Amino acid sequence: MKIQYFIPAMIYSLAFALQASANHPGSNLDDVMSEKETFFQAINEPDAPSFELINAQGELKKLADYEDKIVVLNFIFSNCAGVCPLHSARIADIQEKINSTPMKRLVQFISITTDPGNDVGSTLEEYGQTHGLDPINWEFLTKKADDPEDFTRKLAMEYGVKFQPEEAGQQMHGVVTFIIDRGSRFAAKFHGLKFKPINLILYVNGLSHQEKKQKQSFLVRWWEVIYYYFIH
Template sequence: MRTLHSALIVIAVAVASVGPVLAHSLEEVDQDLRAKETYFQPVDSEAPAFTLQDAAGRTVSLSDLRGKVVVLNFVYTNCPDVCPLHAERIAELQTMINQTPMKAVVEFVTITTDPKRDKGTVLSEYGQAHGLDPVNWMFLTAAPGQPEDSTRKIAEVYGLKFTESEEGMQMHGVVTHVIDQDGRMRARFHGLKFEPVSLVVFVNALTNRTQKPHGHPEPGFWDSLKGLIR
């Protein structure tokens, strides 16, 4: 597993380091992922706005992140099973992307659906526990005065329902959302079985949209890369 993880990091570095030389269009990447990535859902709609608070008490709005690609997910820290796995998948993606120049133009955002419990040091300690780097990752919660269900309502407008049980747990699905530099939803990656390189390649296509390709890659390189997206 470690060898595979290392290989994926090398691939991510290779994809992004060559920049526009290997910049296949978003349409080409979208088509490839539709064919090979079972858990990929292309989207093209305005991302729902939000204004929340980070672990340090700073106000953060989605509009503040214009100009960056945003990788967004929802969890809550008291979740005993799938949320830690989702956090670790986000950390894996962040490690891959942060080995490349994309680090400067990609922001990872996690929103808690349990703002009553999840605030301040609880948020920052959760990130540390799961290997998330605050250099381009933030964990957001409800701001003072916002209702306790406000972040669950945000998740719902993103298409993800968190339903509270009598035991205080929340029943929910797992989705990783990708928002482009203009604040538009461009993709959902469902569950935890998608290939990490699929999301990295998609994000790379978004970051290269405004750059004009200056050449074409060697034929075998792109084909071998796509071969990893099953």
Template sequence: MNTLTRRAALAALAAAAATPALANHPGENLDARMMEMEQYFQIIDAAAPPFALQDADGKPVSLSDFDDKIVVLNFIYASCPDVCPLQSEKIAAIQASINDGPMKDRVQFISITTDPVNDTPEILRDYADLHGFDTSNWVILTKTPDQPDDATRRLARNYGLEFTMTAESSAMVHGAVTHVIDTGGRLAGKFHGMAFSNVNLILYVSELISNGQHRQRESGWWDRVSGIFQ
């Protein structure tokens, strides 16, 4: 993130912090207050659908592996012609902001392909470079050899995504949703589409971490949040 982008993000956070909705630590009111700030945010508060998949190298990866972290999750497929690459680049930018500060070790980013037959290990390995992900806390997952070809599409439907197959190209059309999973596997909320504010998602993740650590949002709040952009 360059200096101008950091300054713009900090200015946005300063404006948010100045509003009555964020004047105090939100605590149990975090979801309601995020609804006031972000029109594309949806409260969920339910157990996240579990999964046991594998990465591009065949290493088993389960959602439960990250019970002690905040998980930012999305579904993609590599040949997607429109929304998937745009969503991936947006999430990569959010990851870069988070990884630039103290929250990096508390947040895991996960992308899951809904086209495991065509998304080969080589394609999956290249995905991070193509879209700017940092593999230190991001992984892309696919089905395991013993799972059916539609296993990850079924999983995506469990997360609320629906698919439409186009007659012309057999492409899978689905919405762009960024899921935020709290520690312990609780699906906390969803950010829909591409128009949501990056800063709002970063702030939401920061507050989930703060709530989990039973911190007070007083004089140290601004230092903790602004630190991710320094």
């Protein structure tokens, strides 16, 4: 079997074997990921910064709407001439891999624009189509009409990433992918674009499973097999 088919099949089997049911699976998952992924940062705060935004159809969306999901969240803007397209491509790749497993029903991808004056309506929809993001569990959100123009940039700062407006509609900013556990627990950050996508996938997989030592040990053993043969 070719490696590119074997890895998703292994992840699928692991996800199927361990059914999702509880909240944080203990510190061991964070410890394992901290050891294996240089760009991982465990947060483990009880509440991620909340928000009330709208989608391309003008529907109100709140973080609380996804409290039964694991949320993979990032901040971008459609006219970005820098790293936003690369960030979106990374998210699309992760989404495709997750959606090929039973985790598809457990995970919600959210991108929030920091340029709400430009990113409205059809622009929000077309961005996903352009960058290969599947609307089945991905949404591009923007501010409500009565919110100030810098509303989502301030929200990004609450999450710990700054978007500084510059000339020609560009913004200087960092790149962070945020993981919000079920119940809106702020679980972790993956910094930059050099992290290995499979690490984020396995972290999300770990969050989706019950806190039991034997299951946790099983996850770590499978992680070691994947890491040794295909990543190291």
